[in-house]
Amino acid sequence: MTQSTAFLDFQATKMLHTAQGRELLDISFRLDQGRILAIYGPSGAGKTTLLRILAGLTEAGSGHIRVGDDTWLDTTRHIHLPTRRRAIGFVFQDFALFPNLTVRQQLEYASPEKHDSSIIAELLALMELEALQHHRPALLSGGQQQRVALARAIARRPSLLLLDEPLSALDEEMxxxxxxxxxxxxxxxHLTTILVSHYLPEILRLADTAIILKKGRIVSEGTPASLFAGQTPPQKNNSSFKTTGTILRIEPSANAFIVSVRCADTIIDLTLSAAEATALNLNQTVSVIFNAINPKIIP
Known part of the structure; x- marks a missing residue:
C-alpha cells in the first residue's frame, strides 16, 4: 500500500504499564479506506491503548495520525485534536448505553445532524431495531443492546469505526x-474499521487484514488467512474453530483440487481430494474448519 492511497496513516509511541513491567508501545501502520483491520495479541500488548490513542482518549508520547485529509495528531507540530473533533464511532465491550434514553434517542443523540431523521430510520431498519426503538436499555437483551451500540456509533457518520472486543460478552450464536x-x-x-478481537473465527470472517501485537510492537501483519491458518484458538476446551464463506473456485491440481473460499474479503485456498471436491459447487456457502493439523470444508 502506498502512502498516497492510505486513508489512515498511524504512528505512535506510548509507555505501557503491564503486569510484566514497563513496555514501550511503538506502532506504525497504514490502512486503505473501506477496509477492516483486526488487531490481535495477548493482554497487555497495547491493543486497547492503540484504539484510545486513535480516539484521543489517551495521549501518545510521540507520533502522528492522519485520516483522509485531516491531521488528528502531530506531536512535532503540537497538534492534538480532542475526541469530540475526531470523526470516530467507538463500540466498547460493555455497550455503554445511556440508561435513560430509548433506542431511538440513543441514535438521535449521536447523530451530528439533529434534524435529519433519514439516517436514524435507515439504521433502525438495517439493524432490525424498529420494533424496539421506544425501549430503554434495561428492557433489551445483550445482543439487542450491542446492536444499538453499533447503530449509535454509525449514527455519528464516522471516518473511523473502532470496535474494542464488542462481541466478547455474547454467546456463540448471538x-x-x-x-x-x-x-x-x-x-x-463502506466504513474504515479497526477491530480488536481475541476470537480467531471472528477475525477470519470479518477482517481484510490483520496485525499481531506483542509487547507493544507489530510482530506480524497480513491477511487473516495467512496469519492464522492452521492455528488453534486460545480456548481451553476447543481444539478447532470455524468460519463461513462462499466457494469462488474449484480447479484440479496434480492429484487433488484447489478450492478457494471467500470469507469476508479474505480468500482461503484449500487442497482437497477429488471425492471431497465433487461434493462442492461454485457459490456454495460452506464452513471452513481449522484445527491443529489442517483446514477442512464442511458443506
Whole structure:
C-alpha cells in the first residue's frame, strides 16, 4: 500500500504499564479506506491503548495520525485534536448505553445532524431495531443492546469505526448474528474499521487484514488467512474453530483440487481430494474448519 492511497496513516509511541513491567508501545501502520483491520495479541500488548490513542482518549508520547485529509495528531507540530473533533464511532465491550434514553434517542443523540431523521430510520431498519426503538436499555437483551451500540456509533457518520472486543460478552450464536450485522453495516456504509478481537473465527470472517501485537510492537501483519491458518484458538476446551464463506473456485491440481473460499474479503485456498471436491459447487456457502493439523470444508 502506498502512502498516497492510505486513508489512515498511524504512528505512535506510548509507555505501557503491564503486569510484566514497563513496555514501550511503538506502532506504525497504514490502512486503505473501506477496509477492516483486526488487531490481535495477548493482554497487555497495547491493543486497547492503540484504539484510545486513535480516539484521543489517551495521549501518545510521540507520533502522528492522519485520516483522509485531516491531521488528528502531530506531536512535532503540537497538534492534538480532542475526541469530540475526531470523526470516530467507538463500540466498547460493555455497550455503554445511556440508561435513560430509548433506542431511538440513543441514535438521535449521536447523530451530528439533529434534524435529519433519514439516517436514524435507515439504521433502525438495517439493524432490525424498529420494533424496539421506544425501549430503554434495561428492557433489551445483550445482543439487542450491542446492536444499538453499533447503530449509535454509525449514527455519528464516522471516518473511523473502532470496535474494542464488542462481541466478547455474547454467546456463540448471538456472536455470529452480530457479525452478520457488522458485515451489513460495512457493506452499506463502506466504513474504515479497526477491530480488536481475541476470537480467531471472528477475525477470519470479518477482517481484510490483520496485525499481531506483542509487547507493544507489530510482530506480524497480513491477511487473516495467512496469519492464522492452521492455528488453534486460545480456548481451553476447543481444539478447532470455524468460519463461513462462499466457494469462488474449484480447479484440479496434480492429484487433488484447489478450492478457494471467500470469507469476508479474505480468500482461503484449500487442497482437497477429488471425492471431497465433487461434493462442492461454485457459490456454495460452506464452513471452513481449522484445527491443529489442517483446514477442512464442511458443506
Amino acid at each position: 456472536r455470529n448474528k452480530l457479525q452478520e450485522y457488522i458485515l451489513k453495516i460495512q457493506q452499506r456504509f
